[in-house]
Amino acid sequence: MKHPFLLALLLLLTKVGLSQSVILPAPGVYKAMVGEINLGNELSFDSTLLVKPLRNYMQTQLKEMYGINCVFGGKNALVQFQKLNNAPTDFYSINIGDNVKIRFTSEASCFYAFNSLFQLINGEKEHYSIQRAFVQDAPKFQWRGLHLDVSRHFFTVEQVKKYIDLMAFYKFNTFHWHLTDDQGWRIEIKKYPKLTEIGAWRDSTVENHYTTSPRTYSKNKYGGFYTQEQIKDVVKYAQDRYVTIVPEIEMPGHSRAALAAYPQFSCTIEEQGVPGLWGVFDDIFCSKEESIHFLQDILDEVLVLFPSQYIHVGGDEAPKARWTKCKKCQAVMRENGIPDEHHLQSYFIQQMDKYLTKKGRKLIGWDEILEGGLSDNAAVMSWRGFEGGIDAAKQQHFVVMSPGSHCYFDHYQSTNPAEPIAIGGYTPIEKVYDFNPIPEKLPASYHAYILGGQANLWTEYIPTMEKLEYMAYPRAIALSQALWCQEKPKFEEFKQAFQAFHVGYLKQRNVNFSRALFYPSSKLVPTKTGMKLYVKDEDQTQDFQLNYKIGDNTSFISKTIGDLDSMDFDRTVGSTVEKITVVLTSPLLKDPAKQVIYRHPALGLPITFITKPSPQYSSNGSLTLVDGVYGKLPWKGYEWLGFDTSTIEFIVDLTQKSTIEGASIHFLDDTNSWIYAPENCEIFVSKNGKKWSKPTGLRLDKSAVKFQLNQKMNGRFVKFQIKNRTKIPVGSNGEGNTPWTFIDEINIYFK
Ligand SMILES: [Zn+2]
Structure with missing residues (x-):
């Protein structure tokens, strides 16, 4: 097995003077010491304290990545474990001296320690070694989540497992499984078989971006679902990696797939198919008693499958158009003294909240559920910015921060015009890295209500595993830094660690991650006479070229760019406008990055x-x-x-x-x-x-x-x-x- 990145690792260690490790998310303390332990081709563990799933995980990881044989023994093994009782949650330490001593507080922290140690293995087949060092670590936030929407596009059990396996490696501990939405119901419910017989399948899917006019549709039948047996299997797989799955059953909105199967639970009881278009639809669950019972029946089966403390009920984007006109909804309002349809939504969610509380679970929903009051037990996932989360925390509800600005990985990640289609928005990795789930303006007395953060992967424009991995990685690793590290290292250090170990790791795992982090970057800045385009290739990854042409009819002028180069655009006068096409080519970019800039009289003005x-x-x-x-x-x-x-x-x-x-x-x-x-x-x-x-x-x-x-x-x-x-x-x-x-x-x- 070849590890080209290991050479880079050596360079890195020389460069940063051994003060920093390649471990991501970065540990609280890493101190390198002189010398190393030679492993040869084998690593032995004292298995006295290791549970079976952990042993299996270690064995598979070491074999697949390094071809190292994992041996389980007793006191003579190289890696020894000790359980600590009086230490912070999920704390661990690794002491690499003559042998390796791992101290841990929980099974999960033992798993984290192993994944850190794994990243410190150095060398090539038959000649592996580990640098002597001391590592001490504990996570900052207890909710470190990644979400996956399997409704807009379906992902198989194997694909979901790969997604979970990778997130577990980066010390995420919560997988938010978005199982139902307008475009497909993905979980088998035995009491209501039509949910998957009808609701899991759509006859068409909109092509291109949904704002493209005129809209066109692919007419292929599309869908899929997970049987309860498959769900149990995935839940177990995640448990073995210390990942909790929080299932989401969306209500009252985003429910067209369910209503396609059981239209009697809508307001109009009109039969409609599963939509092939993205967006928000007026037809939602009616708030009548039968609909509430239908959903509670569904939750009964969900609770058996998912042992998680929290159950997500959605609650976002529920238009009130149907409720306003529905006699049954209006009757519910009258009987319960509910002043308007927004409070009716709150009443609806409260019915679920009470039900889940009675069953010993807790409700979590998108920040809209805050409107109209919530029970003490319920938690809020803040997606429309930080504000919903701030309000919720001040009302002493637990909060998971997932603002669109930093945590929506369905947004574009670079300004390269050749980026594959995304829903919109711009969330480059640097922005993800800057994410802090605790907003500055939240008073310290409420900080404890912030459980952590989560990135969401809505899949309208993510039809395949390759695209999913491309959108998720490496942004997810940047997020793991934001959620794990007590104090984040500088972005540059993160980038070095990523390059030294993780590029190779992701390649080895066959993960189609984005290379946007290494693209030559361009930036426009104002000048006195107009503006300047800076082009930067700080990594000097590849030679690249800047070509430009003026107007439509001239030919391109070419120049090869060094580490840093620039091009001036001066303001024109009067009503003159001049079109300039700039094209950046690099072997790293699959397609050239093309940018059209119009010189006009207001260019760069303050x-x-x-x-x-x-x-x-x-x-x-x-x-x-x-x-x-x-x-x-x-x-x-x-x-x-x-x-x-x-x-x-x-x-x-x-x-x-x-x-x-x-x-x-x-x-x-x-x-x-x-x-x-x-x-x-x-x-x-x-x-x-x-x-x-x-x-x-x-x-x-x-x-x-x-x-x-x-x-x-x-x-x-x-x-x-x-x-x-x-x-x-x-x-x-x-x-x-x-x-x-x-x-x-x-x-x-x-x-
Ligand atoms: Zn109704």
């Missing part, structure tokens, strides 16, 4: 925000609006600035007194994603930034607004004032919420 963009969609700050880059569809988070208020104001400084001829601003209109083009947009011109006058001669279209001034105006500042609707209309996705306003580019024509 902008003052009166209304701040949302932190979730503000990747390159104000430059996003004047970087010459227009957002493409399907939209990617980093090309747009997103605002979650209904009035937006900002001021552009032309930096000197100018003659203004016109302006334009470009919006995104994607109502399925809660993003609305605004209802009104105005501009104002000022000489001093204080006294404003409103020009005449404006033309407003839908997603692009152009201002052609009837009379040219003199001034230095231009203010944009944008008004969107205050609430998403009833019957639309996200009804009742403030719509998002997304802007990709503004332009001002001036001399």
Whole structure:
């Protein structure tokens, strides 16, 4: 067996002076000492304290990765174990001297210790060794989760096991199995066989991004489900790796697959198929007693299969359109004195909450379940940012932080235009690494309510295991750092450790991980005369080339890039716009990274925000609006600035007194994603930034607004004032919420 990465490991150890290990997530303490233990081709363990699943795991891992024989003996074995009683939860230490001494507090921490030791094995077949060292470690958070949606796309038992095996290696301990949704019911329920006979199968699946117009569908029957026997097998497999499976049965929304099988539990009792389109649907479970009992029957079978303390009931994105018109729902409201449909949702969830509590379990749901009050027992998974989690913690509910900004691995992970299709959003690995489940503004007295964090993998655009691994790794390892480490090492150190051991490990395990971490990176920064494109290849992984052309008809000009290079884009004058196509090629990139930049007169101009963009969609700050880059569809988070208020104001400084001829601003209109083009947009011109006058001669279209001034105006500042609707209309996705306003580019024509 060849291990090309081991050479890199040696280089790394020299480079960092042995102060840092390759173990990820990084241990609290790692101290390297002089010398090493030679293993040859065998590693012996004192098995007195080792349970059978642990022994099996050790044996398989060592054999598969290194070809090392695992020998179980007694006091003479190389690796000795000692159980500690008075130490923090899941604490372990490893002392590598003449022999290896592992101290642990729990079976799980013994498993963690082994996986750390495993990463310290060095060398080649027949000549393995371990550097003498001392390791001491304990996790920071008790909920370290990864989620998998098997409804939008189905993953087989073998694939789910591979996913669990890998997450366990990186010391995750919670697998959130999203088993039901609109597009497929995936768990056998004996009392209601039609759930899987009908609900597990759909006749079509939307192709491309669902915002693509016109929509097309593949007409293949698609689906699958897990039998109860298979579920038991997966639960056992996870237990053997100290991973708890938290099953999710979605209610009252995202229930079209269940209602396709049993329409009598909807409000309209109308028969509808399992949808092949993504999104949020109006048809949800009716709140009548029969529907509540139906779901409680299902939970009965779920509880037998899953021993987890928490049971996830969803609770997100449930439109109230049907409930408003349903006589039975309205009767439930009257009989129980429920003021509106939002409180009816809370009543619905409380029925499940009481039921689970009675059975000795705890309910967890998405942060919408907080609206209208929860029982003391219930926990909240905060997905719409940190706010829901903060509110829940302040109400003394336990919280798992899973904000879209840091934890949605169905988002894009690099700005390489050749990234495979994703749902939208931009969550590069650096951002995941920065994740802290405890928000700064949460008072210390509530910190104990934050159980931990979790990344979610929604699979609308993840149809295969290869794509799943590509989206999950290595971002999941960055997340494991955020959830495990008491103090995270610097990102650069993480990157070095990843490169030294984990690239090789993931290859060996046949994991199709993303190489985005090593891509040559580019960044746009404003300058006095426009902006600059920096291209950086700090890893010097491969030679790469920058090619560019001006306009459509010229040919490409080529230049080979060193470690760092740049290209200037100066502002044009008047109404001149010039298209420049920049193409980056590298052997690392499967396809060249192509970027179209328009030189225009507002390029790189300073902008003052009166209304701040949302932190979730503000990747390159104000430059996003004047970087010459227009957002493409399907939209990617980093090309747009997103605002979650209904009035937006900002001021552009032309930096000197100018003659203004016109302006334009470009919006995104994607109502399925809660993003609305605004209802009104105005501009104002000022000489001093204080006294404003409103020009005449404006033309407003839908997603692009152009201002052609009837009379040219003199001034230095231009203010944009944008008004969107205050609430998403009833019957639309996200009804009742403030719509998002997304802007990709503004332009001002001036001399
Ligand atoms: Zn109803």
